[in-house]
Amino acid sequence: MSPESPSVKIQNLKKVFNPETIAIVGASSEPGKVGFQILNNVIQNGFKGKIYPINKKSTEILGVKCFSSVLDVPTDIDFAVIAVPAPFVESVLKDCVKKNVKGTVVITSGFSEVGKVAEEKAIKDIADQNNIALLGPNTFGFVYTPSNLNASFGPQEVASGSIALISQSGALAISLMGWTMMQKIGMAAVVSLGNKADIGEKELIEYFNDDPNVSVILIYMEGIKDGRKFMTTNIKKPVVILKSGSSQRGAQAAASHTGSLSGSDKIYTAAFNQLGLIRSNTFTKAFCAACVLSLPAPKGEDVLIITNGGGIGVSATDECENFGMKLLDDPQWLEAKFRETMPDFGSTKNPIDVTGGGGCESYRKAVRIALAEDKVHALVVLYCETAITDPVEVAKAVIEEYNAAKRNKPLMVTMMGGDRSRHAIQLFNENQIPAVTEVREAISGFKSLYTWKDISSRIKEKVTVPEIPVKAKDVIERVRKEGRSYLMEHESREALEACGVVMPKWGFATTAEEAAQIAEKSNMYPVAMKIASVDIIHKSDVGGVILNIKSADEMRAAFNSMMEKVKKNAPNAKLLGVNLCQMVEGLQCIVGMNKDPQFGPAVMFGMGGIFVEILKDVSFRIVPFGEGEATRMIGEIKAKKMLEGYRGQVVNKASIVKTLLAIQRIANHVKEVDINPLIVNKDGAFAVDARIIL
Numbered sequence: 001m002s003p004e005s006p007s008v009k010i011q012n013l014k015k016v017f018n019p020e021t022i023a024i025v026g027a028s029s030e031p032g033k034v035g036f037q038i039l040n041n042v043i044q045n046g047f048k049g050k051i052y053p054i055n056k057k058s059t060e061i062l063g064v065k066c067f068s069s070v071l072d073v074p075t076d077i078d079f080a081v082i083a084v085p086a087p088f089v090e091s092v093l094k095d096c097v098k099k100n101v102k103g104t105v106v107i108t109s110g111f112s113e114v115g116k117v118a119e120e121k122a123i124k125d126i127a128d129q130n131n132i133a134l135l136g137p138n139t140f141g142f143v144y145t146p147s148n149l150n151a152s153f154g155p156q157e158v159a160s161g162s163i164a165l166i167s168q169s170g171a172l173a174i175s176l177m178g179w180t181m182m183q184k185i186g187m188a189a190v191v192s193l194g195n196k197a198d199i200g201e202k203e204l205i206e207y208f209n210d211d212p213n214v215s216v217i218l219i220y221m222e223g224i225k226d227g228r229k230f231m232t233t234n235i236k237k238p239v240v241i242l243k244s245g246s247s248q249r250g251a252q253a254a255a256s257h258t259g260s261l262s263g264s265d266k267i268y269t270a271a272f273n274q275l276g277l278i279r280s281n282t283f284t285k286a287f288c289a290a291c292v293l294s295l296p297a298p299k300g301e302d303v304l305i306i307t308n309g310g311g312i313g314v315s316a317t318d319e320c321e322n323f324g325m326k327l328l329d330d331p332q333w334l335e336a337k338f339r340e341t342m343p344d345f346g347s348t349k350n351p352i353d354v355t356g357g358g359g360c361e362s363y364r365k366a367v368r369i370a371l372a373e374d375k376v377h378a379l380v381v382l383y384c385e386t387a388i389t390d391p392v393e394v395a396k397a398v399i400e401e402y403n404a405a406k407r408n409k410p411l412m413v414t415m416m417g418g419d420r421s422r423h424a425i426q427l428f429n430e431n432q433i434p435a436v437t438e439v440r441e442a443i444s445g446f447k448s449l450y451t452w453k454d455i456s457s458r459i460k461e462k463v464t465v466p467e468i469p470v471k472a473k474d475v476i477e478r479v480r481k482e483g484r485s486y487l488m489e490h491e492s493r494e495a496l497e498a499c500g501v502v503m504p505k506w507g508f509a510t511t512a513e514e515a516a517q518i519a520e521k522s523n524m525y526p527v528a529m530k531i532a533s534v535d536i537i538h539k540s541d542v543g544g545v546i547l548n549i550k551s552a553d554e555m556r557a558a559f560n561s562m563m564e565k566v567k568k569n570a571p572n573a574k575l576l577g578v579n580l581c582q583m584v585e586g587l588q589c590i591v592g593m594n595k596d597p598q599f600g601p602a603v604m605f606g607m608g609g610i611f612v613e614i615l616k617d618v619s620f621r622i623v624p625f626g627e628g629e630a631t632r633m634i635g636e637i638k639a640k641k642m643l644e645g646y647r648g649q650v651v652n653k654a655s656i657v658k659t660l661l662a663i664q665r666i667a668n669h670v671k672e673v674d675i676n677p678l679i680v681n682k683d684g685a686f687a688v689d690a691r692i693i694l
């Protein structure tokens with residue numbers, strides 16, 4: 001199998017979602033039991049394939065013939081639901097292996113979430129050895145509407161559509177099934193992941209990538225066990241992600257819920273950005289984004305708003321600006337096209353305000369024109385409920401026009417009002433036109449269309465972990481042999497310089513004369529001198545830093561006075577010499593590398609000083625990443641304008657990118673790297689100070 005083709009397990013998921021034969025092990029005739037509910041759901045949802053309840057005592061449940069083991073079933077079994085108590089799961093799974101079952105969902109709780117890690121590993125190993133796609137354990141199952149399959153003990157009814165919801169929380173998925181029914185949002189799949197012993201987000205995303213019934217994937221995540229595996233996910237369709245546990249207490253709650261390790265939220269944000277996932281922070285926004293992403297992609301940037309209320313139009317305009325969306329701005333053209341759609345006192349400026357008196361026909365005409373005109377790339381329809389215009393009639397008119405125009409561009413609706421507006425929203429959603437009650441939600445959801453357009457147009461960079469240069473490796477090994485867990489400044493410089501991090505002119509001297517010679521030889525002035533000692537952490541506190549040294553004489557004098565002062569202030573410290581570094585001017589940035597427990601080495605970038613210390617204005621990327629990601633990473637910090645020629649200060653951004661790429665070469669060999677500051681000016685980016693921890 002080529003590395004590009006999906007794994008056998010991912011292929012076997014096809015048998016899970018589209019089986020011809022299902023066994024339900026643990027099916028029961030007692031209505032209060034999980035095994036009864038699952039069988040009942042499978043039958044009631046109109047699954048067309050063969051159903052085999054497995055129960056040792058019964059001969060028939062809900063009118064379907066029972067078997068005492070999967071091994072007794074006369075035909076092949078594609079997929080088995082396992083709902084027997086935990087001690088029996090392994091033996092049932094072994095029977096499934098003998099029966100050549102391709103996929104299972106283990107409903108049973110009582111595995112790693114209660115500390116039974118070995119028991120979970122045992123079933124994972126069986127699944128791995130036999131290429132069985134195993135969902136769960138500790139899951140409520142799943143629903144897949146294209147094959148009328150409800151293999152869950154959740155609600156019976158789910159509206160069918162093209163969104164696949166993957167949830168780490170079973171209860172949440174169950175409740176969202178009810179909510180989507182109420183909102184009339186159509187789902188292709190609702191999958192509860194449970195403990196993710198085997199099948200997780202990566203496998204499901206990659207399966208749904210090639211499922212024509214799914215247009216958008218929506219994930220509720222609490223945490224990831226194997227961040228590095230997750231980072232290899234191939235994203236082909238829009239994925240909206242709602243990640244909880246961003247607060248410290250939330251992360252603790254997530255850990256005790258599904259045993260997930262929820263690391264730094266900044267790292268998750270980096271991982272999502274790097275993979276090209278669209279993050280949402282509320283369920284309604286996430287669903288709104290998912291619905292919008294089922295629509296056709298916009299052909300350009302120009303958005304048109306049609307409204308019957310000035311206030312709601314202004315709010316939508318604000319939100320468009322907040323979310324960086326461009327409103328079509330061509331007053332004469334708008335006047336010529338839309339004047340006939342409204343009373344004289346209406347406005348043809350974008351938002352097109354057909355006014356409260358405009359009525360249903362005004363909406364119909366305005367929507368028809370907007371959909372027909374190539375200048376309009378995306379359409380937002382807003383409506384405030386009035387006594388004279390029935391919102392349901394407005395909805396019907398807009399839906400008819402949208403269908404007549406063959407749904408040729410994205411359309412999003414906000415309806416504000418009472419019960420009648422709620423019905424109108426449901427009507428829109430039933431017709432796969434996303435509609436909500438809140439302007440902010442609508443525009444943030446709409447924005448995801450443009451986010452996805454941007455993501456899908458990115459060039460996919462094939463990046464691998466770059467080799468560490470021999471020189472850097474040698475320095476690290478030398479320090480390790482000495483039993484030290486950190487590199488001194490000159491050692492850190494040597495290692496990083498070998499990786500390609502650019503330094504100002506620098507040197508290491510043990511005598512005043514040597515210091516003067518080094519500076520003279522490379523014309524290093526003005527120079528900063530810093531004491532080199534493994535015993536001194538805060539150098540300036542003991543007189544171990546002298547700046548702006550301009551000549552050989554000053555250098556000798558500085559060396560001698562520094563040694564004298566430091567010996568007096570830190571009499572027990574072993575002094576090895578001094579680090580010399582040419583002083584450079586420019587913007588202070590910071591670059592670092594740290595190890596995240598889930599994702600491994602991650603590189604950080606930010607502006608130095610208060611930007612990092614107080615505002616925490618930094619961005620991250622997971623190693624490895626390429627030039628495109630490094631550039632986007634720099635563009636994510638809030639102070640990015642300072643790197644774009646602020647007050648005439650031109651900086652060489654390409655050299656920051658080079659530094660971010662270079663630092664990765666050492667990432668798998670050390671624990672922490674700190675380049676603080678990295679001074680950036682028009683000539684390049686220079687690591688003025690460097691520290692490495694092993």
Ligand code: ACO
Pocket residue numbers: 025026027028029030033034035054055056057058068069082083084085086088092107108109110138139140169170171192
């Ligand atoms: N082969 C065939 N049938 C078997 C086997 C077997 N090896 N073992 C048991 N059975 C039968 C039993 O006889 C019983 O049938 P009966 O009612 O006719 O006697 C049936 O299977 C179920 O077994 P019980 O021992 O009655 O177990 P029970 O139904 O009480 O519990 C369950 C089983 C549901 C799997 C339970 O152990 C469990 O894990 N519950 C939690 C499930 C859960 O919450 N999952 C997470 C959901 S996510 C969320 O948050 C909602």
